[in-house]
Amino acid sequence: MREAIHKFEQGGRYILLDVNSGSVHFLDRMAYDMMDVFDGTNDEETVRALAGKYPETELREALSELHELMDAKQLFAPDISVPPTFAAEGVVKSMCLMVAHDCNLRCEYCFGGTGEYGGTRELMSREVGEAAVEYIIEHSKGRKHCEIDFFGGEPLVNLPVVKHVTEYVRRREKETGKIFKLTLTTNGLLLDESVREWLNENHVSLVLSLDGRREVHDRVRPDAGGNGTYDRVLKNFRAMVDSRDGKDYYLRGTYTKYNLDFTEDVLAMADAGFDVLSVEPVVAKDAPYAIEEADMPRVCAEYDRLTEAYLERRREGKGFFFFHFNMDLSGGPCVAKRLSGCGAGHEYYAVAANGDLYPCHQFVGREGYRLGSVFEGVTNKELPRYFRESHVLNKPKCKDCWARFFCSGGCHANADLFHGDIREPYEVGCAIQKKRLECAIRVQAELALQQAEG
Amino acid sequence: MKHIKTVNKPTLQSTVNKGGCGECQASCQSACKTSCTVGNQTCEK
Numbered sequence: 001m002r003e004a005i006h007k008f009e010q011g012g013r014y015i016l017l018d019v020n021s022g023s024v025h026f027l028d029r030m031a032y033d034m035m036d037v038f039d040g041t042n043d044e045e046t047v048r049a050l051a052g053k054y055p056e057t058e059l060r061e062a063l064s065e066l067h068e069l070m071d072a073k074q075l076f077a078p079d080i081s082v083p084p085t086f087a088a089e090g091v092v093k094s095m096c097l098m099v100a101h102d103c104n105l106r107c108e109y110c111f112g113g114t115g116e117y118g119g120t121r122e123l124m125s126r127e128v129g130e131a132a133v134e135y136i137i138e139h140s141k142g143r144k145h146c147e148i149d150f151f152g153g154e155p156l157v158n159l160p161v162v163k164h165v166t167e168y169v170r171r172r173e174k175e176t177g178k179i180f181k182l183t184l185t186t187n188g189l190l191l192d193e194s195v196r197e198w199l200n201e202n203h204v205s206l207v208l209s210l211d212g213r214r215e216v217h218d219r220v221r222p223d224a225g226g227n228g229t230y231d232r233v234l235k236n237f238r239a240m241v242d243s244r245d246g247k248d249y250y251l252r253g254t255y256t257k258y259n260l261d262f263t264e265d266v267l268a269m270a271d272a273g274f275d276v277l278s279v280e281p282v283v284a285k286d287a288p289y290a291i292e293e294a295d296m297p298r299v300c301a302e303y304d305r306l307t308e309a310y311l312e313r314r315r316e317g318k319g320f321f322f323f324h325f326n327m328d329l330s331g332g333p334c335v336a337k338r339l340s341g342c343g344a345g346h347e348y349y350a351v352a353a354n355g356d357l358y359p360c361h362q363f364v365g366r367e368g369y370r371l372g373s374v375f376e377g378v379t380n381k382e383l384p385r386y387f388r389e390s391h392v393l394n395k396p397k398c399k400d401c402w403a404r405f406f407c408s409g410g411c412h413a414n415a416d417l418f419h420g421d422i423r424e425p426y427e428v429g430c431a432i433q434k435k436r437l438e439c440a441i442r443v444q445a446e447l448a449l450q451q452a453e454g
Numbered sequence: 455m456k457h458i459k460t461v462n463k464p465t466l467q468s469t470v471n472k473g474g475c476g477e478c479q480a481s482c483q484s485a486c487k488t489s490c491t492v493g494n495q496t497c498e499k
Contacts, residue, residue, distance in 0.1 A: 022464030031457040062457040074460060077467055085474030094480035145477045145498060181479070327494045329462035334473025338492050342482040360482065405466065406493030408481065437493065445461040452461075 004076050006402035007035050010442035011307060017441060018069075019402050021077035024329055024445050025069070030054045031062045038066060040076040080405070082393055085336040090346030090388050092139040093146045095132055096361045099124040099161050100153040101353045105187050105229060108220045109256060109282045109289055111362055115153030117352070118365035123158045128355040129165035131374035137176055149183040150204075151350075151361055156190040166202050183207060185252075188233035188240075189223065196243050206249040208237045212265020212279065219258060220289070234272060241274060250323065253279040256289035260298045263306040270313065270320045278323035281432055283414050291428055300435045307439040311446065327406075327440045329448060338392075341408030345371070345387025359387055362413030369416075387412065387422070395423045397430075407433045475499060 006017045007027075014032035016025040027035070033053070038046045047059050069075035101122040103115030115121060133148070140146050148169065150162050162184065169180045184199065185207040199206065210233060211217040218228030241249055251274040255262035262279055269277050281299070284290040291299065306322075313319050340347060345359030349371065357371040357378065358364045372379040392398040392409040410433065414426040477498040481491065 020467065022462070022466035024461050024464075026459040026461060028457045058457075065455045065458050068455070069458065069460070073467060074464075080467075080470055083470045083474070085470075085472065087474065091476055093476065143476050145479075147480055324491060324494065328496060330464055331497060332464075332466070333478060333492060333495045333497055334469035335466065336469075336474030336476075337478055337495065337497075340476075341492055343480045344482065347476070348480045348482065406491065408492035411482075433491065436491075440494065448461045449459065 002079060002400045003402040004079075005035065007032060008438050010438050011304070011311075011446075013442060013445070015438075015442060015445065016075075017402065018075050018077055019405065020080050021074055022329065022332070022405070023069070023074035023077070024441055025074070026445065026449070028062075030058060031066070034059065034062060034066070038063070040066075040070055080335055082339065082391075083335050085334065086339050086391075087336075088388070090340070090343065090384065091141050091143055092136060092347055092349060093143045094149075094343060094348040095136055095147070096149045096151045096348070096350040097124065097129060097132055097155075097165065098152060098350060098352050098361060098364060099129070099150050099155045099165075100158040102157050103153040103187070104157060104189050104224055105154065106222055106224055106226070107187075109254060109284055109287070111283070112153060112364075122353040124161050124351075124353040124355075126161055126164045128351065128353070128374060129161050130168050131355060132351045133165065133169055133172060135374050135377075136180075137172060137178060140178065144177070144179055145181065146178050147181045147183070149185060151185050154187050154189070155184055156186055156195065159190070159195065163198065166204065170202070181205065185209070187221070187229070188236045189229060191233075191236040191240055193239075196240050199240075200244050203248075206240065208233075208240065208249055208251050209253070210234065210237060210251055210269060211253040211255070212259065212262065213268045216255075216259045216265055217253075220254075220256065238273065246275065250276050250278050252277075252323075254282050255279055256282040256284075257291055257295060258289055260291075260295060260302055263302055263309050266306060266322065267309060267313075270318070275320040277320055280324065281429075283411070283417065283426070283429065285417060291432075293428060293431075296428065296431050299432060303435050303439050307443060310443060314447075324436045325440045325443045327437075327444050329441070329444045335405070338405045338408065341391060342411070344412050346384045359383065360413060362411070363416070366413075366416070390423050395425065397425055401430075403430075403434050403437055406437050473497075473499075 014027045037049045043063050106114050136146050183205040187209050214230040217230040223229050266279050350358045350361040352364050355374045363369040392404040398409045410425040410429050412422040414429050415422045418426045
């Protein structure tokens with residue numbers, strides 16, 4: 001049965017999410033218990049079930065409040081099907097350019113095989129970069145906002161092509177009226193003063209990779225010679241972020257089985273003076289650092305800790321932005337966007353260094369997932385359609401799940417990695433996602449109430 | 455209300471038949487690169 005509500009306890013709050021409206025309610029303990037029985041139609045059954053535990057007058061009072069919510073469509077709101085605004089075909093507006101299948105780090109957990117993506121070390125040419133830009137301009141059709149992410153490996157090992165593509169994009173923006181948001185994801189090793197200045201002058205947003213505490217970072221992110229990199233990259237990140245007044249960056253970390261106390265890593269990043277943070281789980285199979293089902297109680301307890309630490313820091317006036325706790329409970333994306341999800345394979349492609357197109361950066365080099373190339377276009381016409389249709393309302397394990405309009409159905413690449421099928425979600429990923437959503441809902445609900453109460 | 459405190463005024467239902475303009479950011483492009491939460495994206499309109 002399709003879950004219409006989700007109730008959970010978080011940080012001493014009894015919380016009810018109405019899945020199809022997105023309404024969030026804080027309940028008292030009695031109303032919370034009532035929601036185990038109440039389905040919108042069975043008042044008497046609800047009263048009978050709880051009469052031994054709570055006074056009947058109180059139960060009936062709460063029932064009347066629940067009906068009030070139903071009348072306002074904030075409880076048991078109508079089911080949502082695929083809306084007409086969800087077009088049958090996606091419009092490609094974002095690309096991840098793998099400008100370097102090469103890297104100057106040897107991160108233990110790298111899904112790109114330390115940059116090679118299962119192939120050989122290779123750098124993207126200017127011609128491939130230009131063709132990728134032209135591909136987006138043509139295929140984004142009427143969309144004004146387009147995106148390119150310079151990714152790798154380490155994109156700064158191919159800085160000349162990053163610069164060339166950026167200049168090309170800025171010229172083509174003027175000619176076409178498109179607006180490109182450019183992002184570069186870097187390990188920071190090559191982020192010197194001249195690179196800093198260039199990135200700032202060209203309005204390139206940044207994702208800076210740092211794994212929290214020095215010992216955690218150095219264990220999994222050594223350089224090619226096996227040396228720790230924390231001190232070097234932290235110095236560069238500090239200078240980078242200061243040089244742009246703390247704007248347009250994320251400091252992003254990965255946690256593994258080695259640091260399931262990752263709250264310490266988030267706080268270490270905040271203590272190092274950064275306030276726009278994202279830390280998330282490694283995805284790996286059969287590896288010593290992989291997070292497994294058995295780790296979930298520990299992982300969930302750690303998200304509880306992180307939630308409290310996050311709220312505590314805010315109360316102390318030392319708050320920071322944490323990507324996964326950020327959620328607009330009142331606005332947020334439309335239903336069509338929630339079905340599009342990450343857009344991999346239908347709105348978003350990755351371009352390998354040689355110009356081959358893949359559904360996303362994680363699929364690069366995976367057998368059977370090559371879509372075509374920036375020169376010949378998409379030759380595998382079936383795949384984009386299959387990705388487009390692999391949304392939460394079409395996936396057996398997602399269509400009834402309470403998290404369906406928040407998670408976008410999980411990462412296709414992870415589903416493929418674990419099950420060889422993008423419609424079969426990766427279970428540990430789902431469990432972590434759900435826990436993170438509960439924490440995010442609690443955080444945002446708490447902040448909204450604080451604001452409302454002044 | 456005495457037993458319930460509603461904390462938001464969501465718009466999800468009202469976006470069933472509008473929206474879909476596609477001007478918003480691709481979610482995996484934003485920060486994570488390994489997971490694709492969509493609930494924390496913002497609408498460009």
